[in-house]
Amino acid sequence: MRLTELTLAEAxxxxxGREFSAAELTEAHLEAIAALNPRLNAYITVTEELAKSQAExxxxxxxxxxxxxxxxxxxxxxxxxxxxxxxxxxGSRILAPFVPPYESTVTAQLxxxxxxxxxxxxLDEFAMGSSNMTSAFGPVENPWKRKGAEAAKLVPGGSSGGxxxxxxxxLALGATGTDTGGSIRQPAAFCGIAGIKxxxxxxxxxxIVAFASSLDQAGPFARTVEDCAILLRSMAGHDPKDSxxxxxxxxxYEAACRRSIKxxxxxxxxxxxxxxxPAEIEELWERGMAWLKDAGADAQEVSLPHTKYGLxxxxxxxxxxxxxxxxxxxxxxFGMRVESDDLLELYERTRAQGFGPEVKRRILxxxxxxxxxxxxxxxxxxxxxxxxxxxxxxxxFSRVDVLLTPTAPSAAFEQGAKMDDPVQMYLNDIFTVxxxxxxxxxxxxxxxxxxxxLPLGLQLIGRPFxxxxxxxxxxxxxxxxxxxxxxxxxxxx
Amino acid sequence: xxxxxxTVRRIxxxxxxxxxxxxxxxxxxxxxxxxxxxxQLNELDVTHVEPLTGPTQMALKMxxxxxxxxxxxxxxxANAPDRAGDYFxxxxxxx
Numbered sequence: 038m039r040l041t042e043l044t045l046a047e048a049x050x051x052x053x054g055r056e057f058s059a060a061e062l063t064e065a066h067l068e069a070i071a072a073l074n075p076r077l078n079a080y081i082t083v084t085e086e087l088a089k090s091q092a093e094x095x096x097x098x099x100x101x102x103x104x105x106x107x108x109x110x111x112x113x114x115x116x117x118x119x120x121x122x123x124x125x126x127x128g129s130r131i132l133a134p135f136v137p138p139y140e141s142t143v144t145a146q147l148x149x150x151x152x153x154x155x156x157x158x159x160l161d162e163f164a165m166g167s168s169n170m171t172s173a174f175g176p177v178e179n180p181w182k183r184k185g186a187e188a189a190k191l192v193p194g195g196s197s198g199g200x201x202x203x204x205x206x207x208l209a210l211g212a213t214g215t216d217t218g219g220s221i222r223q224p225a226a227f228c229g230i231a232g233i234k235x236x237x238x239x240x241x242x243x244x245i246v247a248f249a250s251s252l253d254q255a256g257p258f259a260r261t262v263e264d265c266a267i268l269l270r271s272m273a274g275h276d277p278k279d280s281x282x283x284x285x286x287x288x289x290y291e292a293a294c295r296r297s298i299k300x301x302x303x304x305x306x307x308x309x310x311x312x313x314x315p316a317e318i319e320e321l322w323e324r325g326m327a328w329l330k331d332a333g334a335d336a337q338e339v340s341l342p343h344t345k346y347g348l349x350x351x352x353x354x355x356x357x358x359x360x361x362x363x364x365x366x367x368x369x370x371f372g373m374r375v376e377s378d379d380l381l382e383l384y385e386r387t388r389a390q391g392f393g394p395e396v397k398r399r400i401l402x403x404x405x406x407x408x409x410x411x412x413x414x415x416x417x418x419x420x421x422x423x424x425x426x427x428x429x430x431x432x433x434f435s436r437v438d439v440l441l442t443p444t445a446p447s448a449a450f451e452q453g454a455k456m457d458d459p460v461q462m463y464l465n466d467i468f469t470v471x472x473x474x475x476x477x478x479x480x481x482x483x484x485x486x487x488x489x490x491l492p493l494g495l496q497l498i499g500r501p502f503x504x505x506x507x508x509x510x511x512x513x514x515x516x517x518x519x520x521x522x523x524x525x526x527x528x529x530x
Numbered sequence: 531x532x533x534x535x536x537t538v539r540r541i542x543x544x545x546x547x548x549x550x551x552x553x554x555x556x557x558x559x560x561x562x563x564x565x566x567x568x569x570q571l572n573e574l575d576v577t578h579v580e581p582l583t584g585p586t587q588m589a590l591k592m593x594x595x596x597x598x599x600x601x602x603x604x605x606x607x608a609n610a611p612d613r614a615g616d617y618f619x620x621x622x623x624x625x
Contacts, residue, residue, distance in 0.1 A: 134609070135609055136608070136609065138602070138605035138606075138608055138609075139605075237584075237585040238585075238588070251583065251584040251585065252585075277591075277593060280590045280591055280593075281584070281590070283588070284591060343574075345570075346570065346571060346574065349567060349568045349570050349571050350571065352564060352567075352568060353568060353571075360545060364546075367546070368611060369610075369611070369618050369620055370606075370609070370610060370618055371609035371610065371611075372609070372611070373611065374611035374612070377621060378621050378622075379621060380620050380621050380623050381546070382548075383620065383621060384546040385543075385546050385547060385548035386548050388545075388546055388547045388548070389547050389548035389549070392547070397547055397557075398557070398560060398561065398564070400545050400547065401538070401541050401542060401545055401547070401557070401561060402561060402564055402565070404541050404544050404545040405533070405537075405541050405561075405565075408541065408544065415568070417581055418571055418572075418576060419571065420581030420582055420583060421576035421579040421580070421581050421582070422571055422574060422576060422579075423581075423582040424579050424580060424581060424582035425574070425576070425579060427582055427585070458563065459560055459563065459564055460563055460564060460567050474585070475585055476584075476585020477585075501585075
């Protein structure tokens with residue numbers, strides 16, 4: 038077996054058993070990246086030297102017997118996490134020259150636990166997108182191919198498209214992502230891997246380039262649910278530098294994956310049916326219910342009546358917060374600058390050339406909905422609808438333990454599709470946005486293939502801070518689905 | 531509500547983003563497409579609903595009002611596009 042094919046849990050065990058070294062494991066991944074990244078474009082920056090020195094340190098720690106829980110595990114880091122001394126672009130031209138002098142809390146914790154950073158993963162610009170097509174560093178190719186149409190390049194989803202593609206193509210054992218409206222779960226589904234957005238507040242946002250601060254949350258990608266559980270334990274935890282991070286103990290998520298789901302109540306929200314959704318997604322959803330019943334859970338229908346308003350609410354709240362957060366990019370303190378003799382013109386030209394079209398659209402929408410005379414009609418109304426969406430979930434969770442839904446209304450689509458009408462692209466996140474608005478933990482589990490051979494995911498949404506139940510049900514779903522398919526493009530093929 | 535081109539220009543000014551005249555028609559159409567789609571929220575009666583500002587209803591933690599870092603001038607200035615001594619440099623704004 039190739040070292041790049043291992044699960045994270047298996048690699049961890051064999052590293053501890055000294056069957057191979059962290060240096061060998063890292064080298065295998067760097068070779069795979071060298072071979073495939075020119076095509077997939079999953080990494081914006083490859084940190085070869087850093088990876089090698091971290092691997093060496095991990096080997097020393099393993100030899101001494103004081104290795105951290107992730108010692109020697111090679112990861113991809115979404116290029117939205119500030120990494121000390123390593124360029125952090127957020128997928129934007131405006132941050133192309135930015136080298137952070139500090140490390141984000143999440144990546145600092147991964148380093149503390151011994152992880153190896155292979156590089157910075159590609160993403161939609163400022164995490165705004167569902168296809169990775171808005172990156173200033175070029176699109177990412179999904180390693181999966183449509184049957185009989187191998188030449189067509191598909192998107193990996195977004196915004197964490199590079200992270201998902203890297204893990205699926207075996208260019209990393211796991212990756213970090215961030216999820217504001219679906220940016221972990223939708224690419225996980227499109228790339229046939231697992232990805233979880235934990236409860237808002239579970240991971241510190243400190244040092245993550247901000248998009249929409251009341252929604253942004255970090256989470257892991259991996260090829261198994263258990264591997265996600267291992268990574269989340271290292272990423273999560275209270276941070277005094279983020280006052281919205283929750284001061285609660287971080288449970289053993291790995292142990293939660295082995296819990297029985299006997300007697301758990303699974304809610305099936307009847308509103309999670311999108312117009313034009315392929316029948317095979319509906320069928321997979323029904324199969325998912327049957328699998329969980331076979332594992333001893335009870336399924337019942339629930340109603341989340343404000344589901345259909347989730348996306349429109351999101352496209353007021355997220356751009357409003359983004360327009361405020363992105364005001365900092367003015368060409369003065371960091372990032373690129375377009376020179377001018379006039380300060381106002383310097384700002385306007387820098388931002389015009391530094392931001393891509395989708396980011397500009399969202400800044401303008403956000404500026405408009407917050408502007409005098411429109412604040413109440415748009416922003417305040419959206420905050421009220423957000424309260425109704427949260428109330429729907431709170432009521433559903435008084436009767437059930439977890440919700441089962443499809444992750445996305447389609448499988449991966451072709452690069453360049455859905456680009457003419459922004460709203461068509463936004464509809465990708467129809468099933469992932471409501472949990473984001475309510476701050477709830479939600480995971481996507483690869484559950485089957487469509488008729489064209491592309492992966493489809495199922496989503497599980499849990500109560501606030503009850504990632505353990507989410508992991509338990511996700512692991513049961515994963516066992517029942519037995520998803521062992523691999524993408525056509527991957528390391529060593 | 532539909533945005534006219536003057537309003538799009540005004541928003542762009544507020545957002546400090548320069549727009550070329552040629553970009554305007556397309557951008558105006560896109561923004562109106564998004565805002566038209568958002569109008570669906572008007573179907574809902576939200577008269578007695580309290581707005582939700584964020585997903586966590588927990589009280590924010592307080593911390594001691596203490597300086598925890600400092601004396602990192604070079605780190606702060608390291609990414610500056612232009613500097614003059616220990617300051618960020620911008621075009622002259624006061625005649």
